[in-house]
Amino acid sequence: MFCAARNLKFYPIALKLAIESNDGPLKFLENSGSPFQIEHCTGIRKPFLECSDWELLNLSPPTVLDIPDRLYGQYGISQTYLQNALNNYLVQTIGLQTMLQSLDVNLNQPQVFVGTTRHYSWDKAAGKS
Numbered sequence: 001m002f003c004a005a006r007n008l009k010f011y012p013i014a015l016k017l018a019i020e021s022n023d024g025p026l027k028f029l030e031n032s033g034s035p036f037q038i039e040h041c042t043g044i045r046k047p048f049l050e051c052s053d054w055e056l057l058n059l060s061p062p063t064v065l066d067i068p069d070r071l072y073g074q075y076g077i078s079q080t081y082l083q084n085a086l087n088n089y090l091v092q093t094i095g096l097q098t099m100l101q102s103l104d105v106n107l108n109q110p111q112v113f114v115g116t117t118r119h120y121s122w123d124k125a126a127g128k129s
Helices: 002-020 027-031 053-057 061-075 079-086 096-102 121-126
Strands: 037-039 045-047
Touching: 002 027, 002 053, 002 061, 002 079, 002 096, 037 061, 061 079
Parallel strands: none
Antiparallel strands: 037 045
């Protein structure tokens, strides 16, 4: 469950990285004629790329889960293309530490306490270091 929550939380950041990266596969969205709008946690809609990292980290789960369908509807980006485009930017690919370093937000590395039994799922949940 921790992995799913972590991946959902950082999905908008991965999308922003894929758009803003010089060689990002979604770079074309940066200068599209109609900017991709997103509703952040206060209910205000604004262009996705104008949202701060803090705002993107605090999008509601339904808003984040709706992003792929909205990108398909507005730009015709298929699920397969989007998944491939984001693969090098997702927290589960680059690791939590790298993702946190890319943010323009002062966040500390989360602390995880693990029992002495150290169940195998803890390694999976923590992701790369």
